[in-house]
Amino acid sequence: MDLSSSNLNSVALAARLRAKAIEMSHAAGAAHLASSLSCMDMVAVLYHSVLKIDPANAKWEGRDRFILSKGHAATALYAALAYRGFLTEADLGTYGKAGSLLEEHPSPRLPGVEAATGSLGHGLPFGCGIALAARIKGQSYRTFVLMSDGECNEGSVWEASLFAAANRLGNLCAFVDFNKWQATGRSKEVLALDPLADKFRSFGWNVCEIDGHDHLQIAQAVQTVAMGEARPTMVVAHTVKGKGVSFMEDDNNWHYRIPTLEEIRLAKVELGVP
């Protein structure tokens, strides 16, 4: 499976990224597969056609920044970084192995990784700092942060939400991968997260509610970021945990389960990936 092929559309890319994440989960015996599948369409659209980044110059000052705040979905990020040439397919094969920087949660030492994530609630404050730096330095890059709904249990998410709105960080865009599950239960039950979009609206954000698997809606949601919109943008993306593989969809056992070889075969058939 070639991830670095440049002529894929974003939907085909998302299917390949999903297949890759499934293979990586199996090879490393690493959990959180359903979390990666849930956010994969947003990751695919961002890395396919939104982010201005340069793998030959990973630290280019003018690059758009992407922070995977739900760091447990690291395979989604790693597969996307391989698609854009920050990593190689061989690098992906080292995921979770001793000596590899492709750890189960992203290391800041890995090219293309902007922040150390894995402990939830860190990405949005960090992203606020990066977005604020653009204003102080007079730069036009945009900052994107992808969070999970369970992550919105963390108080630091709400501290940062106050801060971003108060400081009019219109160059900041956050996503909530709202798959309605967290590790041990429904997010609306654990800490009564609903109505989530209203919460961010009341905090002063420009809120879009979208189908987080619809690539057109994802692309449209980020169009106004840093384009005259003074408010930070929050994309509340309704998603299905385990999306793309029928026997994983909305089954929270796949928060921790590792796919077998046979399950990989079946999943790839469903995804239409050879």
Place this chain on the structure above:
Amino acid sequence: MRNAFAKVVTELADMHPELVLLAGDIGNRLFDRLKEKHPDRFLNCGVAEANMTGVAAGLAVSGLRPITYTITPFNTVRCLEQIRLDICYPDLPVIVVGTGSGLSYANLGATHHSMEDIAILRTLPNMHVVCPADPTEARLAVTDAVRLARPTYIRLGKKGEPNVHTSDPDFRIGRGIIMRDGSTVAILSVGNMLEPALQSADQLQDEGVSTKVVSLHTVKPLDDALLTSLFTKFELVVVLEEHGLIGGAGSAVLEWGNIQGVDLRKLIRIGGPDRFLSACGDQQEARELLGLSSAQISRRILDRLNGRHASGT
């Protein structure tokens, strides 16, 4: 120290266009000049220290040089994970400044005491822990931390402390400053204990005990060469700190000595107990409660010297 900090930050902001000050809704009027001259580089982050620390790390990773500032326990242990993961893990040049450290705010109650911060912050990889003794050292510490460009915690006292230094010492993070020479006892004073340390040295001198005093402003990294020389030449090495004994500067010296194989029987650690302090009065009264007044310190050293002499004869 607080006013010295505000003044030097304003001066450094003039020199360094990357310097940004983030405050946790304190320092009313303290930073007026900075706000006036560089309005885009002063941020009141509100009472939200976890976010302030994460924002600082995001600024630093983008090439800016942030300093976070609020009352010590709120800027250290409250947002410890942000310091650990956002600042120290990627080794970013953020300066974390705590004000009102130790027992500076003794009469505000245990919520505002910080007797654990040195212990906790020195465990973090990449972190530097600096405890200035007076306003002069506070100014020099901030200046040197900007030069260092690594994660640095600066532990300030409060406002209005006298200057112990009469002129600028040669200040370098990681190197102790020799305040007074002596030959029998060496007192390593950490942070704001320098004034009582010097008074104790006077009292010891009156008793015929020649006492060297060092301002050991940096607890991490320790001054290896200085410590090695002190443990070689002196009968007693005293580490004095307005901080709990568990994990503090004295513990750091104890760990260092264990690795180096020096004679640790020479070491006396003087600091706070393993309990929350209640009804302890103001800073001076609290020090007396803990045995941290100059008279209590010199008495303890003399007792130890006498006991040792007695057992040796």
